[in-house]
Amino acid sequence: MRAIGGIWRWRHNPLRRGTDLAEAWVALSALLLICLVAPVVGSLVGGAAQGVLQRSVREQHESRHEVTAIVVRKAAAPPLETDPETVTGREIRTRVVARWSAPDGTAEQGTVLSGLKTPHSGDRFGMWTDAHGRPVARPLDSATATTHAVLAGLGAALLLAGAVEGGRRMIVWRMVRRRYARWDQAWDRAGPDWGRTGAGS
Numbered sequence: 103m104r105a106i107g108g109i110w111r112w113r114h115n116p117l118r119r120g121t122d123l124a125e126a127w128v129a130l131s132a133l134l135l136i137c138l139v140a141p142v143v144g145s146l147v148g149g150a151a152q153g154v155l156q157r158s159v160r161e162q163h164e165s166r167h168e169v170t171a172i173v174v175r176k177a178a179a180p181p182l183e184t185d186p187e188t189v190t191g192r193e194i195r196t197r198v199v200a201r202w203s204a205p206d207g208t209a210e211q212g213t214v215l216s217g218l219k220t221p222h223s224g225d226r227f228g229m230w231t232d233a234h235g236r237p238v239a240r241p242l243d244s245a246t247a248t249t250h251a252v253l254a255g256l257g258a259a260l261l262l263a264g265a266v267e268g269g270r271r272m273i274v275w276r277m278v279r280r281r282y283a284r285w286d287q288a289w290d291r292a293g294p295d296w297g298r299t300g301a302g303s
Contacts, residue, residue, distance in 0.1 A: 121277050121280075121281050124277060125274055125277060128270055128273050128274060128277075129270065129274075131270075132266050132267060132269070132270035135262075135266045136262075136263045136266050136267065139262065139266075140259045140260075140262045140263045140266070141259055143258055143259060143262050144255040144256060144258050144259025144260075144262075145255060146255075147254055147255050147257075147258035147259075148251050148252055148254055148255020148256070148258070149251075149255070151250065151251040151254040151255065152247070152248060152251035155242070155247035155248075155250055155251055156244065156247055156248075158242060158247070159241065159242050159243065159244055159247050162241035162242055163241045165232060165233065166230045166231070166232060166238055166240070166241045167205045167230065167231055167232075167233070168228050168229070168230055169202045169203060169204075169205070169228070169229060169230075169231055169235075170202065170226050170227070170228060170229075171200040171201065171202035171214065171216070171226070171227055171228070171229045172200060172201055172202070172224060172225070172226055173198050173199075173200050173216065173218070173221045173222065173223055173224060173225040173226075173227070174198070174199045174200055174201055174211065174223060175198070175199050175223055176196070176197075176198055176199075176221055177197040177198050177199050177213045195215035195216065195217060196215065196216050196217075196218055196219060196220075196221055197213060197214070197215055197216075198213070198214065198215075198216050198218070198221045199211070199212070199213050200212070200213075200214050200216065200227075200229070202229065202231070202235070203235070204231060204233075204234060204235025205231065205233055205235065206233075206234075206235070208235055210231075210235040210236075212237065214229055214237045215229075216229070
């Protein structure tokens with residue numbers, strides 16, 4: 103709003119310099135870009151990210167299979183770990199030696215993370231495998247993908263707004279430097295006559 107007020111104020115002011123009006127127009131242009139273009143860019147980037155991430159969610163759900171594993175024994179490695187694939191990233195997982203069947207029926211065994219806090223031999227838990235029965239991370243869920251897409255769109259909008267504001271500041275800085283240089287030149291020209299106005303010399 104200051105930009106609009108600045109343009110209006112300087113329109114017919116006799117003290118108006120060309121640079122004053124130019125600064126007001128630069129500020130108004132930056133404001134319009136930030137208020138109108140940045141949200142559109144953010145929306146487009148967020149929409150594109152949403153499409154890519156949701157496609158990834160579908161592909162992961164098609165290629166990964168949830169199977170039931172049976173605990174053979176507790177693993178000797180570190181007892182508790184956090185699962186980075188969960189929404190909060192704080193779900194405690196216990197490392198165990200387990201056996202399970204691959205989607206094609208092949209028997210598999212190995213050390214995996216389970217959601218059991220105190221696992222005992224024979225306990226059952228769900229885990230994710232690929233088509234060959236190898237343990238994989240759980241597939242990305244749709245809500246998490248949407249959150250990432252929203253963050254991508256917001257980041258793009260903020261990045262554009264920051265770039266526009268940085269560009270505005272750079273343009274104004276250069277205009278002010280040019281104005282000061284012109285003032286210096288004017289003072290240099292007036293320098294020899296400084297203080298002698300009306301002295302009749």
